[in-house]
Amino acid sequence: MKYLPFIIINLLCFAAIAQDHPVHHMQKDSTTQKPMDANHMKMMPNMQHDTIKHMMSSQFSRDLPMNRDGSGTSWVPDETPMYMYMVHGKNWMHMFHGSVFMRYNKQDLFNRGSRGGSQFDAPNWFMYMAQRKVGKNGLFAINTMFSFDPFTVGPGGYPLLYQTGESYKGAKLVDKQHPHDLFAELSLAYTQRVAKNTDVYLSVxxxxxxxxxxxxxxxxxxxxxxxxxxxxxxxxxxxxITFGTATLGFRYKNVKLEGSVFTGREPDEHRYNFDKPRFDSYSVRLSVNPSKEWALQVSNGWLKSPEEAEPNDNVNRFTASAIHTKMLGEDSYVATTLVYGQNRHHGVTQPSVLLENSLQLHKTAIYGRYEFVQKDAGELDLEAMFPSNPNFNINAVTLGVNHVLTTLKQTNLTAGVQTTLNVSPRALQALYGSSPVGFQVYLRITPALMKMGSSKSRHHSMMNM
Known part of the structure; x- marks a missing residue:
């Protein structure tokens, strides 16, 4: 936690930079679903070229709104509001994004079992993104992401009942969420518009x-x-977070097909360095945004030796998801995500389902998450207790609420509390208890919601980008 003041100062510095430059938010109406609505273009043909030239576009298409950009090259609904700082230069557009949770986390509030832990920590991440147009049809983008988790959470991660994945000091991380690497993303992308409503891009x-x-x-x-x-x-x-990845994508209108070659191995426990790129794994993803409120995807990955603790175990991973976002007002919305994911390895398929929702009502948010996941004894590092390596069905429900206490220099300070009910399989109740309850209380620092002012100020800002 000794690095926490530095993190907070860093985020506030981003806010101070943004305060002195134009900061904009693409609201969800007919003029902002795309860089310019087609009917609007017909009404103002003389403004069409200059308007498209200066509007805020996706990092992977000059014809799509920035709001559609998710992590990596993924899509979210166009209706998605943005929490970030934005600085417009002569040729470049710079964006800053981040989040810090300063919290107390206790995973087994009533001490029902022996596996729960507690910790004061501060999970966090920060992003810097930049993009510029190249010629009449090109687009170049830079994406970076950093996390100080190794310092503010610890190299062994934070307590989280039934969580698994990656390792530390030669042992599997179980009932712990691993920290993110200091260098979580350093990527470059180039997109070329090859025809109307058609792009190809490469991201490395x-x-x-x-x-x-x-x-x-x-x-x-x-x-x-x-x-x-x-x-x-x-x-x-x-x-x-993959050390070595290359993605080639093709978009036509609201459909996108992508393929990647990448390193299958998860990041190692040395969170400050760069792991060896191997480019030994592959994936393909189909994304469809049928309307401004929906983003759908289906994907499959063939991962070679993802876990250091099980180097001979390859994984076939399949996922499908649906994301829905609906604006309820200038600063209110409801967002929902449904994800199905499964891993197939050593001849067994293990499924998972996640449903999460957040209702934002001005300064107050009410949110929840339901999870079902199937994990075997080996995944939970319990093979000594269960030599036959059975599967266990795990369920968890989380409910939380938070409220924005104040906004300073386009930065929100938010207080929140949440609780999680874990439903333990009968065979594991001696270790975990039948229904261990997790509890957290936190202060969160993030950029505020980007907003545009009146139509007059929007026009003035757009013409001065």
Whole structure:
């Protein structure tokens, strides 16, 4: 926690920079679903070229709104509001995003079992993104993401009952969420518009995120209020930090097909370095946004030796997801995500289901998450107790509420509390208790919701981008 003041100062510095430059939010109406509505273009043909030139576009298409960008090259609904700072230069557009949870976390509030832990910590991440147009049809983008988790959470991660994935000091991490690496993303992308409503792009990262799964949990609007990674993380979206990835994508209108080659191995326990790129795994993803409120995807990945603790275990990972976002007002909305993910390895398929929702009502958010996941004794490091390696069905329900206390220099300070009810399989109740309850209380620092002012100020700002 000694690094926490530095993190807070860093985020406030981003806010101070944004305060002195134009900061905009693309609201969800007919003029902001795309860089310019087609009917609007017909009404103002003389403004069409200049308007498209200056509007805020996706990092992977000059014809799509920035709101559609999820993590990596994934899509979220166009209706998604943005929490970030934005600075417009002469040729470049710079964006800053981040989150810090300062919290107390106790995973077994009533001490029903022996596996729960407690900790004061501060999970966090920060992003810097930049993009610029190249010629008449090109687009170049830079994405970076950093996390100080190794310092503010600890190299062994934070307590989280029934969580698994990755390792520390030669042992599997169980009932712990691993910290994210200091360098969580360093990627470059180039997009070329080849025809009307048609793009091709190449994205490379060291680390980066392959085309596999939905947008990672911290970049989903439905999950942004919850400081915990899902128990289904390593069944759906855990490849968001991959040391060595290349993705080739093709978009036509609201349909996108992508393929990636990447390193299958999860990051090692040395969270400050760069792991060896192997490019030994593959994935393919189909994304469809049927309307401004929906984002759908289906994907499959063939991962070679993802876990250091089980180097001979390859995984076939399948995911499907649906994300829905609906604006209820200028600063109110409801966001929902449904994710199915499964891992198939050593001849067994283990499924998972996640349903999460966040209702934002001005300054107050009410949110929840339901998870079902099937894990075997080996995954939970209980093979000595269960030599036959049976599967266990695990269920967890989380409910939380938070409120924005104040907004300073486009930065929100939010207080929240949440609780999780874990339903233990009968065979594991001696270790975990029948229904251990987790509890957390936190203060969160994030950029505020980006907003546009009046139509007059929007026009003035747009013409000065």
């Amino acid at each position: 990262g060291m680390p980066g995120e392959p085309a596999l799964g939905p947008p990672v949990f911290m970049h989903r609007l439905s999950a942004m209020n919850n400081p915990d990674a899902p128990l289904t993380h390593h069944y759906a979206d855990a490849t968001h």
